[in-house]
Amino acid sequence: MKHLIHTLNKAFDNRVRLGVMAVLMANEVVSFTELKEALDLTDGNLASHVAALEKVGYVSVSKQFVGKKPNTTYSASKEGKTAFQEHLEVLEKLLRG
Template sequence: MKYAIHTLNKAFDHRVRLGVMAVLLANESVSFNDLKESLDLTDGNLASHVAALEKAGYVLVNKQFIGKKPNTTYNATAEGKTAFQEHLAALEKLLRG
């Protein structure tokens, strides 16, 4: 049997990635600006962490234009939702001892 600490997902080690996934699981879709504001991040900080989650297959990035303004929204993928829920379960197990 694995120790709970070994079942934590390294993709969610950083507080920003943990926050991004928490917001995405609570909402179907979130805009770049709303996500940036809710987590109090800079553009570059959010972009780099979302890119890591996208590379892992946990976040889907949707870019489009509304009029002449770019609009980026994010969704958690099914794989991302499962991985994050497993990560939270491992954290709970760790807390219970």
């Protein structure tokens, strides 16, 4: 039988990705600026971590223009919500022993 630690989702190993998913789980849709400010990140740092989560299908990205300004928003995909919830459940089991 696999030890619980080996069942943690590697996509959430990084604290920034963990933070991104936590914010997205608590909010239906979050703008780039809101997410950047909530996690105190640089543009590039946030963009690279969101891209990694998007690549595995955990985050949905929507880009549009509001007037002449670009507006990027993010949301957790159904797969992302499930994966994150499973990750949290394993962490809880580890905490309980």
